[in-house]
Amino acid sequence: MSEIKGWCPGAYTPMRSGDGLIVRVRPKMGRISRDQALGLCAAARGLGSGVIDLTNRANLQLRGVPDAGHQPLLGQLLDLGLLDPDPETEQRRNVMITPFCEPGDLSTRIAEELVHRLQALPPLPAKFGFAIDCGDAPVLARDPADIRFERASDGALLIRADGADWGRFVAPDDAVDAAIMLAYWFAQNRTAEARRMRALADRLPDVWQQEMSAPPAPPAAPGPRADGFLLGVAFGSMTEAALRGLLDQTGAQEIVLTPWRMMLLPGVTEARRPGFVTAPGGRLLATHACPGAPGCASATVQTRALAMALAARTNGSLHVSGCAKGCALPRTADVTLVGRDGAFDLVRAGASWDEPARRGLSPDDLMTGRETL
Numbered sequence: 001m002s003e004i005k006g007w008c009p010g011a012y013t014p015m016r017s018g019d020g021l022i023v024r025v026r027p028k029m030g031r032i033s034r035d036q037a038l039g040l041c042a043a044a045r046g047l048g049s050g051v052i053d054l055t056n057r058a059n060l061q062l063r064g065v066p067d068a069g070h071q072p073l074l075g076q077l078l079d080l081g082l083l084d085p086d087p088e089t090e091q092r093r094n095v096m097i098t099p100f101c102e103p104g105d106l107s108t109r110i111a112e113e114l115v116h117r118l119q120a121l122p123p124l125p126a127k128f129g130f131a132i133d134c135g136d137a138p139v140l141a142r143d144p145a146d147i148r149f150e151r152a153s154d155g156a157l158l159i160r161a162d163g164a165d166w167g168r169f170v171a172p173d174d175a176v177d178a179a180i181m182l183a184y185w186f187a188q189n190r191t192a193e194a195r196r197m198r199a200l201a202d203r204l205p206d207v208w209q210q211e212m213s214a215p216p217a218p219p220a221a222p223g224p225r226a227d228g229f230l231l232g233v234a235f236g237s238m239t240e241a242a243l244r245g246l247l248d249q250t251g252a253q254e255i256v257l258t259p260w261r262m263m264l265l266p267g268v269t270e271a272r273r274p275g276f277v278t279a280p281g282g283r284l285l286a287t288h289a290c291p292g293a294p295g296c297a298s299a300t301v302q303t304r305a306l307a308m309a310l311a312a313r314t315n316g317s318l319h320v321s322g323c324a325k326g327c328a329l330p331r332t333a334d335v336t337l338v339g340r341d342g343a344f345d346l347v348r349a350g351a352s353w354d355e356p357a358r359r360g361l362s363p364d365d366l367m368t369g370r371e372t373l
């Protein structure tokens, strides 16, 4: 298995990192039962490093799996009902659903039909995905997807191509047919350079641009909600022991995944565990750090201990990146520290690949506050 970067890994096609294979798990409808979660913890403990990440597409990934552990892990995931029967289905099932959907509601019905009809889609790039987001206001509008199911302000259902301001009216029963039609339009018009819908949005035929979606809902915040408890996960990464502890403490029977480094625990009213963010405004949700060294072979610096130490001392958003690629936050932060040759470059109001304001800062200088951020 060669190291491939910038492509979408799955359980069958894991990505190699500094600490072994990263095996991605795509739970159906973005949910896992308590038994599945405990089984996943056992698999992470027995066949991986024990670290479980949340991804920005509401998936999970197990880290640190040795080559010899990959096949046994696939067997365990299959037994847990967390694996598609073949790699092609897994790759096509790139479907994100609002975490606030309910059984039988419009989002759930559309997601179930779309997943059932994946074979009707044309061949699409690995990262091409769907967001099913039919609550009163979209909650996934800032998250990656190419074809979006949303509502207009008057409640009408729309299919919206990512990158377009306007969507097309569809009847609920025709929604999946319309999305498949839009996927075919994309497949016929894509080029080697334009591999995501956003790149083609300015060429969309008028019929796909009839009405604006309702304004997006404000970003969700951790804490109790009417339907359960929304819990932040520091750096989007937890140990299987921490997850087991959380399940024990809360008695949660199900976990709903979000693309926001948060999990919804339906029916739970109270959750307090170290490493999890339980209230709005927690600094750790504005702090981003990739695994860094030794977890990633591209890193020459440790990232998360430094990010943890600096979180409370930084105003605005903080990103500590193991290298210039910026996996944890591929966009601007107020303060970005970028690892290079064992030290850090400092970028202000920019991304990890932007020109630094300072170079070669030592972790010690940053930790002790000798360098002001």
Ligand code: SF4
Pocket (backbone or CB within 6 Å): 290, 291, 292, 293, 296, 297, 298, 299, 321, 322, 323, 324, 325, 326, 327, 328
């Ligand atoms: S940003 Fe971090 S995780 Fe991504 S390649 Fe660089 S060191 Fe690795």
